[in-house]
Amino acid sequence: MVGVKKKMVTLVSSDGVEFVVEKRVAEQSLFIKNALNEGGVEEKVMIPIPKVTSDTLSSVLEYCEKHASATEFQENEIEEWDKEYIEKADLDLLYYLLQASYSMSIMGLMELGAKKVASLIRGKSPQEIRELFNIKNDFTPEQEEEIRREMQWNYE
Amino acid sequence: MPCLVSAKKWLAESEMCFSGGIPNSSAGCARLATRLTPQASLESYCPILPGLPDDVAKYCLALIPRSYFPVMGTVCKRWMSFIQSREFEAVRKQAGKLEEWLYVLTANADGKGSHWEVLSHFGNKHHLLPPMPGPVKTGFGVVVLDGKLLVLAGYSVDNDNGTECVSSDVYQYDSRLNRWMERLNELERKRFRRERMRASINRPPTPDADEQQAREPAVIEIINVKMVESGEKEKLKELLRERLIECGWRDEMKALCRAYAKKKGRNNVTIEELVQVITPKGRASIPDSVKTELLQRIQSFLTSVVL
Numbered sequence: 001m002v003g004v005k006k007k008m009v010t011l012v013s014s015d016g017v018e019f020v021v022e023k024r025v026a027e028q029s030l031f032i033k034n035a036l037n038e039g040g041v042e043e044k045v046m047i048p049i050p051k052v053t054s055d056t057l058s059s060v061l062e063y064c065e066k067h068a069s070a071t072e073f074q075e076n077e078i079e080e081w082d083k084e085y086i087e088k089a090d091l092d093l094l095y096y097l098l099q100a101s102y103s104m105s106i107m108g109l110m111e112l113g114a115k116k117v118a119s120l121i122r123g124k125s126p127q128e129i130r131e132l133f134n135i136k137n138d139f140t141p142e143q144e145e146e147i148r149r150e151m152q153w154n155y156e
Numbered sequence: 157m158p159c160l161v162s163a164k165k166w167l168a169e170s171e172m173c174f175s176g177g178i179p180n181s182s183a184g185c186a187r188l189a190t191r192l193t194p195q196a197s198l199e200s201y202c203p204i205l206p207g208l209p210d211d212v213a214k215y216c217l218a219l220i221p222r223s224y225f226p227v228m229g230t231v232c233k234r235w236m237s238f239i240q241s242r243e244f245e246a247v248r249k250q251a252g253k254l255e256e257w258l259y260v261l262t263a264n265a266d267g268k269g270s271h272w273e274v275l276s277h278f279g280n281k282h283h284l285l286p287p288m289p290g291p292v293k294t295g296f297g298v299v300v301l302d303g304k305l306l307v308l309a310g311y312s313v314d315n316d317n318g319t320e321c322v323s324s325d326v327y328q329y330d331s332r333l334n335r336w337m338e339r340l341n342e343l344e345r346k347r348f349r350r351e352r353m354r355a356s357i358n359r360p361p362t363p364d365a366d367e368q369q370a371r372e373p374a375v376i377e378i379i380n381v382k383m384v385e386s387g388e389k390e391k392l393k394e395l396l397r398e399r400l401i402e403c404g405w406r407d408e409m410k411a412l413c414r415a416y417a418k419k420k421g422r423n424n425v426t427i428e429e430l431v432q433v434i435t436p437k438g439r440a441s442i443p444d445s446v447k448t449e450l451l452q453r454i455q456s457f458l459t460s461v462v463l
Contacts, residue, residue, distance in 0.1 A: 095207050102212050114212065117205070118219035126230045134206045138233050147230050 009036070009045040011061075017054035018046075021061055028064035030105035051103060056096040059089070063097075063109050086116045091132070202234045214238065218247040225332045239332050257331065259285075259298075259305055272305070272329070289336045290325055297376050299458055305329040379458065388457050392450060399446045409438055 007023040009032070026047070027033040035047055049057060063085060070078050089097060094113055101109035121129055130137055139147070204213035217238065220228065229236045238244055248254050258275040269292065272285035288307060296310030305328070312323040329336050383389035400406050412434055417425045 098208055098212050102209055110212065110215070114216040114219055117208075117216040121216070121220055121228065122224055124227075126227055129228070129231050135232050135235075137231070139230070144230060147236075 009047060011057065012046060012048045013054040013057045014049065014051050015054050017057070019054075019057060019061060021065070022068070025061065025064045025068040028067055028106055028108075030107070032104065049100075049104065052100045053096070056093070056100050059093065059097060060100050060104070060106065060109065063112075064106065067108060082112055086112050089116070091120075202232075204234055204238060214243070214247050215251060218244065218251045218253055221253075222332070226334050229333050236333075240330065244332070259300065261298075274331075285329060286334065286336060288327055288329075289338065290327060291323075293323060293325075294320075296323075297379070299379075300455070301459060304331065379454075382461055383454075383457070386457075386461075392453060395453065396446070396450060399449065400442070403443050403446065405438075405442060405446075408441065409434060412437060 008020050009023050009026045011019045011021065011026060011032070013019070023036070027036065032047055036045065052060070066078070066081055066085075073081075086094070086097075094116055098110060098113040098117070101107075101113060120132065124132070126137075129135065137144075204210050205216065208216070217228065217235070225239055229239050245254070260273045260275060261270055262273050263270045271287065274283040274285065285305075291312040293307070293310045293312050297308040299306050299308070307327045307329070309322075309324055309326070311320045312325070313320050325338060327336055327338055380389070383392070413430055416430060416433055
């Protein structure tokens, strides 16, 4: 029906930027959903999202908007969209998205991000993994050699 | 050579859900790293993926197929210990990534020696395990616990002069890291010896006492003692009895005995003779479903004992 006002909520990013979104979009986050349920029905709802910057939040909300209306799309359409969405995120954004989805409890997004991280680890050498994810190698060369010898991978 | 042994590994649940492991409120926020740089993390605390909460990082690692674990295990100590941990298995289970494995000990094509193979329920691919460490062994016990294949005791064979001697070695194959290691500390060794001595006293008579039977693996006996002590053995016996009656095995054996007695003449048959004749047939005709059920019961019992 035209003219029916949709329920809106305002999310405030850590750097103070306000995002006005539909309630059903915001509720893709269990964190917000719980917050709304606890707060009861109010006319003007402002929810601070600590530790999520405006850049990240806008990307997160893009995801939420798509998935809030997931029923309007074919399943494979959503899958394709997800793939493209996460594909264009660089490692920094990927980390921010994972952190945000974790703190805001958006399981779908977290799963999507985690899969992407897993795909980045797959097929890389230990050194490549360390470089990409900034991990310090705390094995001594002898230990590393020993492990490598013991772990000869016989699988195809 | 040891007989063909198979053991079931963990079951997989294909559910994509991990709500249990992830706090959905501000508790998560508090721990969240604010910056991506590793300097942001505390020095004493080593994150799995610098910049990500460990819960998220653990989930990421759990999504990676098993064949990459050995490589991942060499990234750093934190990764290695996580991959070997029970928690990793739990997270993988939540992520629906646990597979069921069937370990099969197979003779080599040339007829000399043997090797372990793994059949997984994902397709018909099978893997070869690396060769078992230590001297060539025979007559060992096998059990799968906590994602690891344990090969226990038996007899080691000296290839040069063909002599055999009893071995108390336990080797463990870690399916996650694809490596064998010896696992037995002094305490375990002592307990092992003690229980073995006790076990050999209670050992049940074997009906056909040929050489192969006479040197059964000692660990089976340890397990036997554990089973008797806890009363689990009686329960298993009762269960087996019930199942064998249910599936008609008992009646079949009865009929075999009768037929044999008739053939030989009722007065010429001794109990010993009957046991000798019927035992192989009896062993061979126990339905697989009954064996599987008992194997699973024993397995869960062993898991509870070891935990």
